[in-house]
Amino acid sequence: MNNLHLTNSLTNKKEIFNPISKEKVSLYACGPTVYDSPHVGNARALVVFDLLFRILIELYGKQKVKYIRNITDIDDKIIEASKNKKIAISDLTILITKKFHKDCEDLFCLKPTKEPKATDHVNGMIKMTEKLINKKVAYETKGHVYFSVASFKNYGKLSNKNPNDLKAGARVEVSKLKKDPLDFVLWKPSDKNDPGWDSPWGRGRPGWHLECSVMSEKYLGSNFDIHGGGLDLIFPHHENEIAQSCVYNGTEKFANYWVHNGFVTMNKEKMSKSVGNITTIEDATKKYSGQVVRLSLMSAQYKQPLDWNNELLVEQSKTLDKWYSMYSSEVSEKTPECFKDLLDDMNTPLYISKLHELFQQSQNGIKDKKKEFNKACRLIGLFNESIEDRAKFKKSRIEISEKYILSKIEDRNRAKKDGNYKLADQIREELNKEGIDIKDEKGKTSWNYK
RNA sequence: GGCCACGUGGCGGAAUGGUUACGCAGAGGAUUGCAAAUCCUUUUAUUCCAGUUCGAUUCUGGACGUGGCCUCCA
Structure with missing residues (x-):
């Protein structure tokens, strides 16, 4: 699809968009x-x-x-x-x-x-x-x-x-x-x-x-x-x-x-002030971040109802976390191939499925896919905050200090060295509960805000 | 009552007159001390009835169900 198509409420039909x-x-x-x-x-x-x-x-x-x-x-x-x-x-x-x-x-x-x-x-x-x-x-x-x-x-x-x-x-x-x-x-x-x-x-x-x-x-x-x-x-x-x-x-x-x-909707019922079943944008962005809210809002095609619930937000959160591992400031100049899905009456779910595909290809190191993935994300208003800003947001949601986290990780590494895996796992679980993810990679331990 | 939209696997959600959506969850594997993350593989679906058709989830008609507008609302 090379032309923009939009459903026109005047005719209730999908039409080719021709500007005046x-x-x-x-x-x-x-x-x-x-x-x-x-x-x-x-x-x-x-x-x-x-x-x-x-x-x-x-x-x-x-x-x-x-x-x-x-x-x-x-x-x-x-x-x-x-x-x-x-x-x-x-x-x-x-x-x-x-x-x-x-x-x-x-x-x-x-x-x-x-x-x-x-x-x-x-x-x-x-x-x-x-x-x-x-x-x-x-x-x-x-x-x-x-x-x-x-x-x-x-x-x-x-x-x-x-x-x-x-x-x-x-x-x-x-x-x-x-x-x-x-x-x-x-x-x-x-x-x-x-x-x-x-x-x-x-x-x-x-x-x-x-x-x-x-x-x-x-x-x-x-x-x-x-x-x-x-x-x-x-x-x-x-x-x-x-x-x-x-x-x-x-x-x-x-x-x-x-x-x-x-x-x-909330439980299939329209969100509205008169019904009283509202979540403010402020509350939603504070809890999940603006990008996650944005991605969630694009998870259904714009004309369809969209049910607002925790599962949706958690799922989109995970997706964005995953995608951020391929975040880059190097962005392709070209309009990505999947832009055509947006031209088809803004088919965001289909477009997002292509983002998953591009992510996977980037992950697999296919040439230029990472740049294309980054371009495609930015095109719909994602990846507008740096990894650092995103980490800052996540940090704002947890209570423990960085110092404490690092000391705990040290404790854990010591326990690991001593072969006390029970203690090591216990520490990891504690940090997990506080909102910190631990991973051991190539002999090194790194951590991230959940 | 009038008008409109919708009914897809455990959940979310696209597409299509015949062939894999995709994501989450589940299962198996690689990796790991065990995990996490990632990768590979994988199970499960088109509300019901009738019609058109060689063939319908897709088109037509009907039934049932859900939501919306007809009052301020995005």
Whole structure:
């Protein structure tokens, strides 16, 4: 496979990816709402689109790919969280944004080309709302502005939903201000104490969907290549984005390809804050390291569910330990052969199986395979930390000192010399329990953090 | 109720109209004082029923099961 293929949610089919221009390839991914620590579910989307970014860079060149990932820093959940935690909104959003950036770094995600914030684009959102009202697809009632879904003929195309079915199945309390239960908010009034901006409809704040329409248009144009996000954003978020943007821009097409990642689950159930079954990225990376978390997130193809459990993490940990024995700063220049597996709708499990193969060939000393293996690992964001840094991380997890370890090893070697293998084995086992691996090779004893 | 995805060996997880995935675990061997690590060899699978076909795990239909969206969510 020489061309990138992606499953396009618009058609629900795997399609050949043809960018609008090879000189300017565009990717927009929905970023976090900064109200609470990001969890592993968020990490999956982060890693999936980071990987897609890397693939596009490999294909078209770093300078030619634009990757925009927004930060939602105004939202009802943020207001609520700031009240509950008794923290000022700006303090909260700054704190969580910092945490998010730390998580991105720990997971070895490349920085997006731009990371626009919603609050920096409120004017654009007001302008978009005004234009939608002028175009008669939006209406104002009592300081609220709604988008009229009935005025957009393609509504439901992305999520494969029939607006009539949606009405029949509506199980949410519908605001009386709406003309139609399906209509969604572009602008709403803010209470005195809540954040708000002056607008033609009074002091208020934007609806959630609006920001992505405004920011994608500003940085990528009215028609761009790929829009990504989690499966749960298809409806209503992305559906509403399409409706707004197409009417606003007067275009038929918004994003040409929609790519959606599957969920991380816990015991087969979706990991989500509302269910309460979350692991934060911070906790996961502290316990297992960012690389192991990253590798684990790539162990299933991005559209499939991925169950998060200790066995998975332990297994990937072992794999990475093994692979690190072939770590090298000498990296092949060439794109590895197995890159084609990534081109096939980002088939990471197949790609990883090729890494195992390359590892084995490197181990067996086959020419240039070690360089190729190192290149292939780096291509998907692995091997970004040196052996020393990795050892440092492992060291941070154990309590005993290096001095103590060395003295114990000396004790053990003495016991071995004396033929007291029982004592030697006992010492080895003790160190093992403390998180230290011992090996005797060619008459020399070496040790490593587990 | 509407729509969608999925059901592969002990576990995770790819692929495929006929032929080895891969990893972990298990078994045997090399190595080792014994281990560990590594290498070599190896056992185990396509939910059920019907159809299309010379042949189906793969295509079609149905059954059963699991999960998701339809409300904030990655």
